[in-house]
Amino acid sequence: MATTAFGGGPSLDQRRTFAALRDGTHVPGYRGYCPQIKYRVGKTYGTDTHELSKDHEHRHPASVLYLVPPETLRNDLPDPTGDNKYTKDMVPGYTGYIPRMPFKFGGTYKEDCDVCIDDYLTNRRTADIKDADLRQQVRGYPSLTPIAHNPGVRDKMNLYRDTHPAQPTLLEDKRPLTEPPIPGYRGYIPRIKATELGLGARYHNATKKGLQQFVNETAAHAEKVSDRLPLSIERVTSQNPMNGPTSYNRRLYQQDGMIPKYTGYIPHRRFVFGNTYGDTTRSLSVCGHNSNSYGEWAQSKLIRQSTIA
Structure with a gap:
């Protein structure tokens, strides 16, 4: 018997015999699926898998597991050409998608890949045959006479x-x-x-x-x-004993400037630099006018400019 260093080594059956594994026992450290194993407590992994193999036929007997070839496939799986994805020589470690592969358990990667690829090819060819048969039946029926072209x-x-x-x-x-x-x-x-x-x-x-x-x-x-009547909008004023007649549209930007940390919008402030917040707001036209509102001041300014012109 050749040694492992020269490309040989003991066979799998010889290794199982040397480890004294009973029929149906998984090797400790096996990470694959084993039915009902999570519900068993108190025994070793080998004993649990040996007993489970008698109730659940999730694998073949150890003596013929690796000696009996897999079931004969219905299709001849394609040879790898470098461009096709699903071939008969799928390498373990392939991370791409294989149809129905997540639902296969208990077999080697090669066997599960062959079965999944065979099912995929069978289903695809069946669908192609049904589609071709349907097209042939449609061509066999007489064509309908369209009435849209009837004058x-x-x-x-x-x-x-x-x-x-x-x-x-x-x-x-x-x-x-x-x-x-x-x-x-x-x-x-x-x-x-x-x-x-x-x-x-x-x-x-x-x-x-x-x-x-x-x-x-x-x-x-x-x-x-x-049905509503048109509304006439008029400016309503009231008498203020301190400042005289004022509008209900009270003034927003005061002459004494705005309080620091005021977060509202102040026109033209973004273009002024180098002064405090109060000096900046007092120097702007929206705060420096004497009218009741900025609109009245702008209107009076236009009237003065037109008069001068």
Whole structure:
């Protein structure tokens, strides 16, 4: 018997005999799947796997496990060419996807790969045969005569459209607003989630009720708006004993400047540098004018410029 250093060594059966493993026992340290092993406590791994092998035939007997070839495959697995993925010489460690491989347990990588690839090829060829048979049956039936090319139908449709102009379905290809969408539509439908219209009903009925309710509310709101009288906006002033007449539109930017840490927007402040926050705001036109609001000051400024011009 050649030694391992010269490419030989004991066979697998000789190794199992030397380790005195009983029939059906896994080698301690085996990380593969073993049914019901997690529910057994108190015995060694070898004893548990030996007893489980009698109740669950998850593997072949040790004497013929590596001597009996795998079952004859229905397809001739392809040879590796460098471009094809699924071949008959799959190397352990391949990290790509193999169909049905996650559901195979108890066999070697080569055997499981051959079975999975064989099933994949069989299913694909079966699907191709069914598709070819369906195409052949379709070609065997006589072709239907299209009526779209019939000039009589075209003339009748044109005459009907001219004599019935009130039919919107013939003039434009637009769905009405209250028509419910098909099931599976992921867009927004008003009123079906915020109200009880979407509870306890099928999607078709719920969407139809929601769209109809939305149309009714929109029409009612339009009627209310049309009935309102136009409002006249006038500036209302009040008498302030300290500063005289002031507008209800009170001034936002004061003449004495803005308080530091004010987080609101101040026009033109971003273009001023080198001063404190108070000096900066007091120097801006929005704070330095004497009018009741910046709009009044800007309007008076335009009037003065037009007068001078």
